Amino acid sequence: MKIYLINLERSIDRRSHMLSELAKFLPEIPIERAHCRDIKNTDWSMPEDIQPGHWKNDRWALGPSDIEIFRSHIDCWKKISESGQIGIVLEDDLIFSENFQDFIEILKLENLNGIIRLDGVNLPLLINKYIKTDNKFTISKVNSIAASAAAYALDPETAEKLIVNVKVERTVDDYLFDPTPKDRGAKGHGLPIYQLEPIIAVQAQFGGYSDESRKIPAFLEVTKRVDVNYRKLRSLQGPILYRLKKEILRIIYKHRLKKRKKYILAKMGEWRKPILSKDLKWK
Numbered sequence: 001m002k003i004y005l006i007n008l009e010r011s012i013d014r015r016s017h018m019l020s021e022l023a024k025f026l027p028e029i030p031i032e033r034a035h036c037r038d039i040k041n042t043d044w045s046m047p048e049d050i051q052p053g054h055w056k057n058d059r060w061a062l063g064p065s066d067i068e069i070f071r072s073h074i075d076c077w078k079k080i081s082e083s084g085q086i087g088i089v090l091e092d093d094l095i096f097s098e099n100f101q102d103f104i105e106i107l108k109l110e111n112l113n114g115i116i117r118l119d120g121v122n123l124p125l126l127i128n129k130y131i132k133t134d135n136k137f138t139i140s141k142v143n144s145i146a147a148s149a150a151a152y153a154l155d156p157e158t159a160e161k162l163i164v165n166v167k168v169e170r171t172v173d174d175y176l177f178d179p180t181p182k183d184r185g186a187k188g189h190g191l192p193i194y195q196l197e198p199i200i201a202v203q204a205q206f207g208g209y210s211d212e213s214r215k216i217p218a219f220l221e222v223t224k225r226v227d228v229n230y231r232k233l234r235s236l237q238g239p240i241l242y243r244l245k246k247e248i249l250r251i252i253y254k255h256r257l258k259k260r261k262k263y264i265l266a267k268m269g270e271w272r273k274p275i276l277s278k279d280l281k282w283k
Contacts, residue, residue, distance in 0.1 A: 001085050001107070003031045004076040006069070007092040008038050013219045014092040022090075025101040029088075035075040039064040047071075050168050052236075057169045058186040058246065060238030070172040073149065077166075080159035087159065091150040093220050094119065095207065097200040097277035102136055106196075112139065113158055114192030115176060119151035120199045120274040121206050122282040126261055127195060129268040142193040143264055144257060145184075146177040151201040162189055180260075183253045185245070198277040210281045 003022060007015045015033075022031060037044060044064070052061030062070070073089065080087035086107050103118065112132060116139065125146055130138035149172050154162070166175070170186055181188030204220035237243060261271050276282065 001029055001087070001104075002079075002083060003029055003088045003090060004034050004079060005031055005090050005092060006034045006036060006072045006076070008036050010038065010040075011092060013217070017217055017220065018090070018092050018094070021094075021096055025096060026104065029104075032079065034072045034079075034089075036072045037068045039068055047168075053238075054169045055242060055245075056185065056187075058174070058181075058184040058249070059170050059236075060242055061236045062168065062171065063236060066171050067168055070168045070175070073172045073176075074163060074166060074168075077154065077159040077162045080154050081156050081163065084156050086153060086155050088118075088153050089149075089151070090201075091203070093203050093205065094150055094201045095204050095209065095216060095220070095280070097198070097280050099136060099198070099277055099279075100200045103196060103200055106132065106134065106137060106139070107153055112194065113155050114194050115158060115162075116153040116194045116196055117142070117146060117151075117177065118153065118196050118199070119148055119201045119203065120195065120276070121147050121202075122273055123147060124271055124273050125195060126257070126264055126271050127269055127274075128264060129270075130197075138197050139194050140197065140269075142177065142195050143179055143260055143269070145174065145179070146193070146195070147173055148203060148206070149173040149176045150203045152176070158191055161191055165189075180253075180256070183249070183256050185249045195274055197275040199274055199280070200277055202276070202280055202282075205283075207276070207280050207282050210279050 005018060007018065019031065050067055054060055076087065076089045125142055126144035127140040127142055130140045132139040177193055178184065178188055179193050204216050208216055265271065
């Protein structure tokens with residue numbers, strides 16, 4: 001087992017913090033940095049195989065930061081696939097529960113193929129009745145789109161399947177954690193998606209510590225995505241016909257989600273916000 005850390009070369013403060021935290025919680029697990037291309041480098045240019053104008057997807061175009069974050073995740077998947085071992089993918093702006101290290105035993109003992117989400121955000125999910133549990137954690141299959149791809153675990157078979165037909169056309173969050181991409185007019189991977197609860201890690205921009213004496217370093221809360229404010233540019237949103245198509249698909253998605261809710265709830269599933277570890281809190 002290995003941890004793959006997504007961290008820019010210039011983000012020394014975040015790297016030092018993450019390495020320190022991981023040494024405390026998981027000292028026996030080796031850490032490898034993913035290949036991260038920095039869009040602030042003077043030699044950066046848009047990859048030739050990534051072009052705007054995705055009529056058959058839910059994003060017309062992605063900004064440079066979203067593209068390079070996605071490519072860093074792909075690098076992690078390739079390394080996990082080649083390693084033949086379970087891998088844990090982490091972005092570099094996380095805070096951890098004191099229970100973070102305990103979930104490792106589940107990964108060692110349970111033969112659960114799929115994407116196991118370790119973090120989350122303060123938004124509701126449609127989830128099945130839990131399928132795996134011990135005295136601390138449950139794992140449930142996710143049936144609605146889940147934002148954030150900052151912490152998750154992959155087995156090598158799942159990692160290999162992820163990269164077979166992957167195209168950088170959506171954000172990596174949407175690509176990984178959308179169980180019904182066709183409802184949004186998008187392409188997906190068709191692999192099982194699971195949520196670990198209680199959540200054992202959150203991005204600093206979304207959560208904090210329950211104990212107010214524990215302070216979050218300021219550099220964790222500031223985004224490194226230098227173009228994040230440009231996501232709403234018309235050039236990234238596409239022409240009016242494309243935007244109209246997206247709006248129609250959004251209405252269809254809401255209708256289908258309503259039907260899925262009824263079905264899953266009848267099967268003892270739930271529509272709720274994910275449970276957070278007691279020593280963490282939402283902002």
